[in-house]
Each structure stands twice: as structure tokens, then as C-alpha cells.
Amino acid sequence: MNFARDLRMTAARSLLVGALLLAASCAGGAVVKPGVQPAYPSDPGALTVVGAENFYADVLHQIGGGKVKVYSFLSDPNADPHQYESNAADARAVADARLVIENGLGYDAFMDRLLKASPSSNRVVINVQSLAGAENGSNAHLWYDPTVMPRVAAAAAAALERLDPTHSDLYTTGLAAFNSRERAVDDEVAALKARYAGAPIAFTEPVAGYLAGAIGLSVKSPMEFMKAVEEGNDPPSAAVAEEENLLRNHEVKVLLYNSQTVTKLTAQVKDVATASHVPVVGVSETEPPGTTFQDWQLAQLKALEAALSS
């Protein structure tokens, strides 16, 4: 089996879909290139901002409403963000942006290249890795840490107030609303921690690692297995056997299955869980379309709670 080939096939499909979209839009007269549309409606004259990942774009939207024109690059629920390659439209959005949020930790290394390609003295860049004080090599999925997003939101609101003082009241109100929605997530994490701290679980990929840590869950999956899946490599067969045995022997209460970083191998692991009657909870890298950051997190936490209580 060749998992690298699976990823290349996914990339080829994405290119094909892109070409079809472009052909369809040309046929209709207007040229609409995928990836360049703002993520939310905005007022005329709105400040151009970028959240490289769609959950950071959502934070910007929750705080700035119509006063910000938000672009986002990593948002396709059917694509693996770890394999993303930026395009010319992304470069243009970054060049126009007054405020940019990037994740760091190599998750969106393309952002550093885009920022360097269009230097600007009046653009504010929030690097979430720096904000969180995360060392290189740490788990890159920082937005799953319930203590990180409120700090991102506070930094974004402060930047918007500085860049656009006329609407500073609106940004202050937006931040308060963000934080109040965030409390529902914190409450759910606390409730799960009170009941399930120490419960053994398995991952296919460490996307929800910080969340599991906040709840106090004990992740039993071999590190080499999770790392290899994250990086699109084949894990050592001993690690695969260890992962599957966790499920076959019921050494874990639940499998947290990354629904975006999918390979033939992770699908196989999921099948082992199902056959062994270990509950499987889907977790995704990016925010699903049509929801909010907090509702997304809450839905996943509720599914986890249902699985842990079964």
C-alpha cells in the first residue's frame, strides 16, 4: 500500500475540481476563482483581513462583523490542510490585508512566504504560535486548546481597534460576544473533565490533542503512528499493530478519528474500531461550513461525551 500515492490522488482530484469550477464560471461570463472570495459578507470600505485557517477567519468575523472583509485559505472540509499549497489569489489577499492571523508551527508555512513576498509596514500579523508561547515541534493544532482562542480573539480585537479606531466600540462588543460564546465550550470541557479525566482514548492523528489534554484524557495511541499520519507517511508496522490492538482489546473508550487527514490506513483503523464496538468520534482540522467556531467545538464535545458515557 502506498499512502503517499493516496494523497497525490486527492491532490489530482482537487486540481480537477478547480479546473471544472473555473470552466463553469467562465461559461457563465464572470470569472470566479476558487479561494479568492471573502468568507463573509462585509460593508463597503471594510478593512481587508486574513485568517489563514477558517477558524481564525471566524474569530475575525465574530469580532469585526461587516467592518472586516475576511479572507481564509484553509477551509475545504474535504482537503487535508497539512498538504495545502497556496496560490496567486491567496498572495493577493495577503498583500491587501491590514491584519493577518497565521497559526505557525509549520502548519501554514506558506503564510511566511506570502508575507515576505509583500512586505508592508502597516500590516499587523498575529502569529498564534508566538502568542501561545508554543515551542517549535509542539502539536500544531493550537486552536483546539481552549485557552488559546480567547487570547487570539483579544489580540485580534486590540489590533482592529488600533487599525480602525472609528469602530472601536463595535470591536469591543464583538470581543465580549466571542468570549460569552466561548464560555459554553469552557463549561463543557469542565463537565467532561469532572466525569472522564484519566479515561483512555485513541487518535488517528493528534488534531484534538490539546482538547484531550484539557479534559485530562489519556491518549494511548503510539506517537510514531499519529506523527506519520499527520505528515502523510507510512507508520512502522509495529505502531499500526499497537494502535489496532488498543481497539481490539478495548484498552480505549473511544477513537477520535480525524475526518480530514484520511488515508487508507486511518480508514482501516476506523473499521477495526467499529468491528470491535469501540465508539468512533469524528474530529476535523478546519471548521465545517455554515457553523461557528464555538458550535463546531461544542458539537464535537457533545459527541465525545455521548461516546464516553456509552
Ligand SMILES: [Zn+2]
Ligand atoms: Zn492535523
